[in-house]
Amino acid sequence: AAVKKIAVLPGDGIGPEVMDVAVKVLDKVAAKYGVSFEKEFADVGGIAIDNHGTPLPESTLSLCKASDAILFGSVGGPKWESLPPEQQPERGALLPLRKIFGLYANLRPAIIFPALTGASTLKEECISGGLDILIVRELTGGIYFGQPKGREDKPERKAFDTLVYSESEIARIARVAFEAAMKRNKKLCSIDKANVLTTSVLWREVVLEVAKDYPQVELSHMYVDNAAMQLVRNPKQFDVILADNMFGDILSDEAAMLTGSLGMLPSASIAESAFGLYEPSGGSAPDIAGQGIANPIAQILSAAMMLKFSFGMIEASDDIEAAVRKTLDQNFRTGDIFSEGMTRVNTVQMGEKIIANL
Amino acid sequence: AAVKKIAVLPGDGIGPEVMDVAVKVLDKVAAKYGVSFEKEFADVGGIAIDNHGTPLPESTLSLCKASDAILFGSVGGPKWESLPPEQQPERGALLPLRKIFGLYANLRPAIIFPALTGASTLKEECISGGLDILIVRELTGGIYFGQPKGREDKPERKAFDTLVYSESEIARIARVAFEAAMKRNKKLCSIDKANVLTTSVLWREVVLEVAKDYPQVELSHMYVDNAAMQLVRNPKQFDVILADNMFGDILSDEAAMLTGSLGMLPSASIAESAFGLYEPSGGSAPDIAGQGIANPIAQILSAAMMLKFSFGMIEASDDIEAAVRKTLDQNFRTGDIFSEGMTRVNTVQMGEKIIANL
Numbered sequence: 240a241a242v243k244k245i246a247v248l249p250g251d252g253i254g255p256e257v258m259d260v261a262v263k264v265l266d267k268v269a270a271k272y273g274v275s276f277e278k279e280f281a282d283v284g285g286i287a288i289d290n291h292g293t294p295l296p297e298s299t300l301s302l303c304k305a306s307d308a309i310l311f312g313s314v315g316g317p318k319w320e321s322l323p324p325e326q327q328p329e330r331g332a333l334l335p336l337r338k339i340f341g342l343y344a345n346l347r348p349a350i351i352f353p354a355l356t357g358a359s360t361l362k363e364e365c366i367s368g369g370l371d372i373l374i375v376r377e378l379t380g381g382i383y384f385g386q387p388k389g390r391e392d393k394p395e396r397k398a399f400d401t402l403v404y405s406e407s408e409i410a411r412i413a414r415v416a417f418e419a420a421m422k423r424n425k426k427l428c429s430i431d432k433a434n435v436l437t438t439s440v441l442w443r444e445v446v447l448e449v450a451k452d453y454p455q456v457e458l459s460h461m462y463v464d465n466a467a468m469q470l471v472r473n474p475k476q477f478d479v480i481l482a483d484n485m486f487g488d489i490l491s492d493e494a495a496m497l498t499g500s501l502g503m504l505p506s507a508s509i510a511e512s513a514f515g516l517y518e519p520s521g522g523s524a525p526d527i528a529g530q531g532i533a534n535p536i537a538q539i540l541s542a543a544m545m546l547k548f549s550f551g552m553i554e555a556s557d558d559i560e561a562a563v564r565k566t567l568d569q570n571f572r573t574g575d576i577f578s579e580g581m582t583r584v585n586t587v588q589m590g591e592k593i594i595a596n597l
Numbered sequence: 598a599a600v601k602k603i604a605v606l607p608g609d610g611i612g613p614e615v616m617d618v619a620v621k622v623l624d625k626v627a628a629k630y631g632v633s634f635e636k637e638f639a640d641v642g643g644i645a646i647d648n649h650g651t652p653l654p655e656s657t658l659s660l661c662k663a664s665d666a667i668l669f670g671s672v673g674g675p676k677w678e679s680l681p682p683e684q685q686p687e688r689g690a691l692l693p694l695r696k697i698f699g700l701y702a703n704l705r706p707a708i709i710f711p712a713l714t715g716a717s718t719l720k721e722e723c724i725s726g727g728l729d730i731l732i733v734r735e736l737t738g739g740i741y742f743g744q745p746k747g748r749e750d751k752p753e754r755k756a757f758d759t760l761v762y763s764e765s766e767i768a769r770i771a772r773v774a775f776e777a778a779m780k781r782n783k784k785l786c787s788i789d790k791a792n793v794l795t796t797s798v799l800w801r802e803v804v805l806e807v808a809k810d811y812p813q814v815e816l817s818h819m820y821v822d823n824a825a826m827q828l829v830r831n832p833k834q835f836d837v838i839l840a841d842n843m844f845g846d847i848l849s850d851e852a853a854m855l856t857g858s859l860g861m862l863p864s865a866s867i868a869e870s871a872f873g874l875y876e877p878s879g880g881s882a883p884d885i886a887g888q889g890i891a892n893p894i895a896q897i898l899s900a901a902m903m904l905k906f907s908f909g910m911i912e913a914s915d916d917i918e919a920a921v922r923k924t925l926d927q928n929f930r931t932g933d934i935f936s937e938g939m940t941r942v943n944t945v946q947m948g949e950k951i952i953a954n955l
C-alpha cells in the first residue's frame with residue numbers, strides 16, 4: 240500500500256488536544272484499510288513565534304513541501320494579539336501557506352447534524368430536516384492579495400487595497416463549484432456585488448461562461464448583501480454557494496454559525512494538484528484550551544476531508560463521517576454541544592467513542 | 598413657522614403606494630405642529646428610465662438641490678434588471694445621489710418591535726426583550742467609489758476595484774457613531790478586517806484616536822467575518838455598530854433580516870449639513886406592488902427620521918414612532934407581519950390607524 244506523508248501542524252489553543260485525537264483516528268483508518276500514513280509534526284502560529292520567532296518557520300514550510308497534505312489545527316490567542324497584523328499567527332501562517340501552495344479552492348461545508356438541530360439559534364422550522372450547504376470560496380486572489388496595497392501619510396493618512404480578479408482565477412474556482420454541485424443537488428448560487436464592483440461584473444460574466452459546460456446545474460446569482468439576509472431568512476434555499484475570497488470569508492462564517500455546530504465543521508483548502516490543507520472552521524478557543532474538553536469532531540472531519548480530496552480514499556472518509564454521526568446518535572456530547580439528557584464526554588473520550596464506531 | 602421643502606421621490610414597485618401614506622402622515626404632523634412642508638414629487642429609478650431615459654434625471658436632481666431633504670421610496674424591478682449595472686435603477690440613482698450630496702453617514706436601525714418578536718427567524722431566547730442595534734455605515738467612500746476601477750482585456754480579461762480610505766473620511770463617520778453611542782447605551786463595536794486589509798489597519802487606528810474624545814463609550818473592534826457570526830449567535834451583544842461602506846452594506850442587511858421586520862425599518866443617509874436622504878431599508882418588492890397591501894411603516898419611519906435629523910423636529914419624530922408602536926400594540930398588521938389573532942389591514946388602512954394615533 241502507498242505511504243502518504245502528512246504534515247501535522249497542531250498550532251495553538253485547543254489545536255494540540257484535538258489534533259491528538261484526529262491522529263488516533265487516522266491510525267485506526269490506517270490499520271483498517273491497510274494503508275500507511277507518515278505523520279510528521281511541526282510548529283505553526285503562536286507556538287512557532289515563541290519557538291522560532293516567526294509564525295511560519297522555514298522548517299515547517301520544508302516539511303509541508305515534502306508532504307502530500309497538511310493537517311492543520313488552529314492558531315492564535317491573546318498572547319500574540321498585540322503583534323502587528325502581518326506577524327500575527329493567523330495572518331502570518333495561513334495567508335502565506337495558501338499563496339505558496341496555491342490553495343485556491345476553499346470548501347466549507349455548513350451542515351447541521353440531524354442529532355444537533357437544537358444547537359442552532361434559528362427556529363426549528365427554518366432548519367427542519369437539517370441543513371447542508373457547501374460554500375466554495377476563492378482563496379488565493381481578490382482583495383486579500385491584490386496589489387497595490389499600502390498607505391500614504393501626506394497630505395493626510397490614506398490607505399488602499401486592491402480587489403482584482405482575472406478570468407482564469409474566476410473560471411477555475413467556478414469549475415470547482417459546478418463540479419461540487421453536480422455531486423450534490425445541482426443548485427449553485429454565485430455571490431457578487433455586480434451593481435457596484437467591476438470585478439463582480441467580470442465574476443458574473445465568467446461564471447455564466449463556465450455554466451455552459453454544466454447545463455444540468457441550476458445557476459443563480461445573488462448580491463452579497465442579499466445573501467447575508469437570505470442565509471438568515473431561509474438557509475435551506477441554498478445548496479452550493481460560490482463566492483470570492485472576501486465575500487466567502489464573511490458568508491461562510493455566517494453560515495457556519497447558523498448551524499450552531501461550529502466545533503463540528505471542517506474545511507479544505509485545495510490546490511490544482513491533489514495537495515491540500517485541512518483545518519477546523521472554528522478557532523483556537525483559548526478560553527477552553529488545556530482543559531481537555533474541546534470538541535475534536537471538526538478536526539476529525541478535517542482529516543476525513545483530507546482522505547477524500549488529497550488521498551482519494553473516499554470509502555475511508557465516508558467511514559469516519561459515519562462513525563461521527565453514529566457517535567452523536569449514541570448521544571455522546573462534548574460541552575459545546577451538550578444538552579439535557581445527553582452523555583457528557585471530554586475530548587479524549589469523544590475520540591475513543593468515534594474510533595470504536597469506526 | 599418655517600417652511601421645509603421636501604423632494605418626494607416615490608420610485609418603483611411599492612414605493613408610490615407607501616409614499617402616499619407617508620405623505621399623509623406628514624400632513625397630519627404639519628397640522629398638529631403648525632409647520633408647513635412643501636412637497637414636490639419627481640421620478641427616480643425605473644420610472645425615471647421609462648419617462649426620461651435615465652434613473653436620475655436632471656430635473657429630479659435640481660429639485661433635490663432646491664430642497665431641505667429627500668424622502669425616497671424604493672427603486673428597481675424585473676423590468677430594468679437586464680440593463681448594464683451602472684444604468685440600473687438602484688445603482689444609477691442611489692450611488693450618484695449619495696456622492697453628489699455627500700451623504701456619508703448611513704444610519705440603519707435594526708429594531709425588533711416588542712409586538713413583533715415572533716417574526717424573527719431567531720429563537721425567542723436570542724432576542725428576548727427585543728433587539729435594538731444601530732448600524733452606522735460609511736456611505737461615500739471605500740470600494741464603492743475608489744479609483745482606479747476598471748478592466749483590461751489582454752492577455753486575459755481582468756477587472757479591478759480599489760478600496761481606499763483617508764483618515765478624515767474615517768474620523769468623521771467614527772464621530773457620528775460615537776455621538777450616536779453617547780445617546781444610547783454607550784457601546785460601540787467597530788468592524789474591520791485588520792488582519793488582511795491595509796485600509797482596516799488605518800480604520801482601527803483612526804477609530805482609536807477618535808475614541809479619546811469619548812472616554813465614556815466602551816469601544817470594541819471585531820473582524821467582519823466574526824461580526825457576521827456574532828449577529829447570528831447573540832445579536833443582543835451589540836448597541837452601535839460602525840462599519841465601512843461594503844461591510845456596512847452586508848452587516849446592515851443581515852441585522853435587518855434578523856429582526857424579521859424588514860418592512861418596518863427606515864434608514865437615513867446624512868450629509869455634513871442637515872441635508873439627508875431617507876428611505877426604507879427594504880426593496881421595491883415588485884411581487885406585491887400595485888396590490889395596496891405593502892407595509893407602509895418603513896416609509897413612515899423614514900419620514901420620522903427626516904423630521905429628526907434634517908429638520909430638528911425631535912418631538913414630532915418621536916410622536917410618529919409612538920403612533921406606530923401604538924398601532925402595532927392595537928394588533929393591526931399588514932400581510933408581511935400578520936399572525937394568528939391579529940387584525941389584517943392594507944396599506945391605506947395601516948396609514949389611517951397610525952394617523953389616528955398621532
Ligand SMILES: CC(C)[C@H](C(=O)O)[C@@H](O)C(=O)O
Pocket residue numbers: 329330333334488792793822
Ligand atoms: C485569519 C484570516 C486571515 C482568515 C481569512 O480571512 O481568510 C480566516 O478568517 C479564515 O477564514 O480562514
Ligand SMILES: CC(C)[C@H](C(=O)O)[C@@H](O)C(=O)O
Pocket residue numbers: 434435464687688691692846
Ligand atoms: C443598490 C445598492 C447599490 C445599495 C448599496 O450597495 O449600497 C443597496 O444595497 C443599499 O444598501 O442601499
